[in-house]
């Protein structure tokens with residue numbers, strides 16, 4: 747059984763392109779970066795902590811399935827080494843979107859797969875580059891009013907109306923949305939889950 751350790755509807759939708767049946771068991775973890783923690787180290791640590799916390803929760807629910815595989819992910823927007831998470835307010839979103847205006851930034855999406863015993867653990871960080879056009883303060887305010895930036899790293903969604911800010915993206919589009927499908931299929935295969943076999947009618 748595959749268990750998605752995420753409350754993100756995007757991740758659920760993306761994973762369902764690769765696997766027909768899986769459970770969802772999100773885990774609450776502290777997402778505060780450590781002082782002077784490198785962005786790449788941070789996103790990997792987050793994905794690992796989410797996967798491990800979900801495995802622990804699963805064990806505590808006395809679900810004794812030794813073949814359970816957990817998958818977790820973390821997406822952060824990184825600009826000049828600064829990690830931008832989800833905005834807690836309009837003011838935070840405004841600061842973030844002003845920082846992203848008229849320039850390039852990175853989107854880092856990490857992946858972690860592990861088994862219930864945590865004996866097997868695989869991680870991957872996928873980095874994409876996104877270029878934004880110039881944004882005016884009025885546009886930033888109007889964008890906030892759409893309700894889209896609220897639960898998104900960096901305060902935007904490339905898959906939504908935020909796409910009108912994106913001049914170009916290089917790397918993995920699905921990673922920017924929340925789950926890198928190519929790398930996910932590769933790590934799933936390492937855990938014995940083959941997406942083509944899963945998705946073809948049996």
Ligand SMILES: Cc1cn([C@H]2C[C@H](O)[C@@H](COP(=O)(O)OP(=O)(O)OP(=O)(O)O)O2)c(=O)[nH]c1=O
Nearest residue numbers: 752753754820821898899902903904922923924
């Ligand atoms: C940059 C970007 C982020 N996002 C989303 C993906 C993630 O859901 C969110 C980043 O926050 P995360 O902390 O990675 O994920 P989450 O809190 O939504 O879910 P969970 O930790 O339970 O897995 O931002 C988009 O949907 N589109 C985008 O273009």
